[in-house]
Amino acid sequence: MGSGIVSNLIKMGHTVTVWNRTAEKCDLFIQEGARLGRTPAEVVSTCDITFACVSDPKAAKDLVLGPSGVLQGIRPGKCYVDMSTVDADTVTELAQVIVSRGGRFLEAPVSGNQQLSNDGMLVILAAGDRGLYEDCSSCFQAMGKTSFFLGEVGNAAKMMLIVNMVQGSFMATIAEGLTLAQVTGQSQQTLLDILNQGQLASIFLDQKCQNILQGNFKPDFYLKYIQKDLRLAIALGDSVNHPTPMAAAANEVYKRAKALDQSDNDMSAVYRAYIH
Amino acid sequence: MGSGIVSNLIKMGHTVTVWNRTAEKCDLFIQEGARLGRTPAEVVSTCDITFACVSDPKAAKDLVLGPSGVLQGIRPGKCYVDMSTVDADTVTELAQVIVSRGGRFLEAPVSGNQQLSNDGMLVILAAGDRGLYEDCSSCFQAMGKTSFFLGEVGNAAKMMLIVNMVQGSFMATIAEGLTLAQVTGQSQQTLLDILNQGQLASIFLDQKCQNILQGNFKPDFYLKYIQKDLRLAIALGDSVNHPTPMAAAANEVYKRAKALDQSDNDMSAVYRAYIH
Amino acid sequence: MGSGIVSNLIKMGHTVTVWNRTAEKCDLFIQEGARLGRTPAEVVSTCDITFACVSDPKAAKDLVLGPSGVLQGIRPGKCYVDMSTVDADTVTELAQVIVSRGGRFLEAPVSGNQQLSNDGMLVILAAGDRGLYEDCSSCFQAMGKTSFFLGEVGNAAKMMLIVNMVQGSFMATIAEGLTLAQVTGQSQQTLLDILNQGQLASIFLDQKCQNILQGNFKPDFYLKYIQKDLRLAIALGDSVNHPTPMAAAANEVYKRAKALDQSDNDMSAVYRAYIH
């Protein structure tokens, strides 16, 4: 999470303990006044509310269920807020084990990117323990510009996957348009100018096209994570027998981009799948 | 074209002659002071510059090459501006026959919808005779908020197809997201609220989602025309061996929507392909 | 498994114990001389070699790891042969727990359908414990016309998913061709006659087309299982960043068929996704 958030939380008078598998990633937070936890279990033991954000369903489960994991620190009344973007089954399973130990659980995945995170401008989708959601309101204000409470556990996961599915599919479409412009001899800059004059104009469209025009694929939202979200969104559709042909087509394009070593670039690097 | 445009042109002191295969579609223009031409050939004979806008490549060719068509009225110096969205081959062929008779040719397809047309807020993409483009500048100002000159004939057709391909694919993605929300028990209104808070927010996204939430598919941009443009954009990619998997997936969804009798509804009615 | 197999095994002098969650499904086998086990654990306890075949990864795990499951009966030297079609991760996990208790493990998914199973004409793909594979050879001869040993555990799962991916995608293509014939006014029977004269002619093509022409979708290979296999094959591609656009397109068509209540029909009922 962005350093601005930790800094905000400390200014608000909260005591903040941080942990990361790669300890040096915590250095910046510690400089701002956070203390370093030794294990997830220790963080949970010493804090009222623990916020977690990891990369995928497996990491989310390992964090809770693994050795010295979150579950070891859960006691009645302890609060756990999982901000990872995972599937509804995973988050529901985690909620069950934490609640069965007397803990309180909230899922709260975030929509946005690194820059928005640093600026405390994330959109937070929350579901689960409504009281915990309200207890978190000042923290969420420090992190994001808006939060939504979506009811029972699993709803935030589903909604976030749908949001990211729309974003990931649109990104592939943008890349497809820009490459088709190039191979047919049209100016990509002019295409962007035209799109920016029309009703499709959005911050996302402009920023992602700028990335591509500048060949700057520094990760803002990792390509490997948007592909993971497309995969999970397709599986969500699968679970209810709902066809998602656009997401399915996009997913295949991102897989090609991953095969071209673009996993750790920004999602806009899906562009490269179209030019190789 | 929007009545506002004809009205603007007349206010600017131009004499306007109009023709439509269905004569009553001209009534409004005539009330505003336009005169009625009897055939395309007659319109071209009596006007310095003729603007045309029809539905697809076949209609564009018939208008020029058919009986009492545009070509019958072309004499040296006559100007013909085709504002239809067609493929580059068609517009190039029309340019050749008109120029071979001494006429001047400009292609000028427009990006936008009925409302923007009425408001004179279209984006105009022009290519062909640069002098004619400059001669049209006051007319284009009456019609649109911006115009681009893109070089040789065919470029505007290509660029417009790419713009509409992006739009048509994104529309299918939006419909896919809204239906996936519904079948997984999420609120479509909340999904829209979340998207409107994020970087994807755009007029297009908001308006098309509103259409769907309200079940209002009154045509702003006909579904059958966006499908035609997807088809032509895919063919454009075909001509240069460039894969367009997103557009190809979208095209299949629109074909399903057409099979469900949505051709004459707005493009947002592609939503119905996902719920049947 | 087909009754012919159990009957063959008994004739060969083997003592056969059977178990199914739905006990009456065992009746036929019992009439042929098999005895009924009360739980999976009991079957494993009383037999040298246990063969299992269930519907999907979750069922395969539950059978081994669940209450009174296979694992409860595993002791050093016990042999477990899982003939289910699942993903490589699942089968590898099951192999590990069984081997860690001293058991021997072989995966042996089968390619074929109900009819071939009854006739002992299945193709068996085996991987894991080579010695166990050899010990099973007479049993495998009772079941199938051919078996392949593919090396380490997981290979048979992968290969089977690829085989079924090819089959499932081709089935969707066949349905697409037959419906396109119909809607364009061509005879479906003539299309089949033409295909049967050409190099594409195969038993599969002929039988599946016959099913469709006769509107007979009695399950030979359940549609829900081929869709499951497509899903797992796509995930297999995902794990190695390999695009599978044909399987992805097919998967979406099968999802539509499932939404149209075709899950428990034969895979050829994917045809119905094209006519609704």
Next chain:
Amino acid sequence: MGSGIVSNLIKMGHTVTVWNRTAEKCDLFIQEGARLGRTPAEVVSTCDITFACVSDPKAAKDLVLGPSGVLQGIRPGKCYVDMSTVDADTVTELAQVIVSRGGRFLEAPVSGNQQLSNDGMLVILAAGDRGLYEDCSSCFQAMGKTSFFLGEVGNAAKMMLIVNMVQGSFMATIAEGLTLAQVTGQSQQTLLDILNQGQLASIFLDQKCQNILQGNFKPDFYLKYIQKDLRLAIALGDSVNHPTPMAAAANEVYKRAKALDQSDNDMSAVYRAYIH
């Protein structure tokens, strides 16, 4: 067309006149006793029945309507048999102009490849003038093992496109399976062995896999032509609002193969789209 055919026709007592844009392609036929025509018009003038086979709709039109084209030689009673695989609109247009001059028209596209052509084992799909079809029966016997008469002009074009759509989509599926085997560490030869043991076994499957395993992409059926047929089949679906998602996915894969310079290789070279 295969040399065996011309040789057969001559042995049957027919006088054969041949023409090709590239005259040396006729050398073999001339050695076998055919005479060389100077233009398409001349061939038609001197023969009772003219057979033609070219690459695509544009070539088929040029041959008939171009300078010194077929139409110049058509007089009442002359027979023209177009064996090209084109779309129904093209063949219908050609039929009209030829019949309007008093000629008789039969479309007769062929299913098969170079080898089958040499062996006189093609499958012939005919439509149009039934009497002409019967007059051609001995010639068709020289060329093919079977012929079908499908009714009015356009039906053979449609049926052939459907047959080739099935073939082209299946070819892409085969390539997808073989590459997925490779990248997941499975033997491609073993995959083929397994498929050859199962119900999918066909001459096509075996030959195309052999091509790929041997890296031998010598054209038997040009990749560029199967892509053209997929494009026309998709357009056929488009004309009746019928979705063809499998063909659409396949078409995009072939476009990638064309971008990788595989146009003039065999259709099995679509494999290369999956490994680059």
